[in-house]
Amino acid sequence: MIICCYYALREDEILSKNQAGRYGLVHLPPRWHQLIQEAINLREIRHGSSYRSKVSRAGN
Secondary structure, X not given: OHHHHHHXXXXXXXXXXXXXXXXXXXXXOHHHHHHHXXXXXXXXXXXXXXXXXXXXXXXX
């Protein structure tokens, strides 16, 4: 996740991908929240996508 780099540059600290994703849900604009949550879900092996299809996910 690019959010790991974003967090490291802003906070001068390293986080796991999931931790950085949660940081992104708090600190990035809402338009990115669905995509960030999708990445967290995929990393945590949760079933079911928050998108209707892979095509709609790619378009986000």
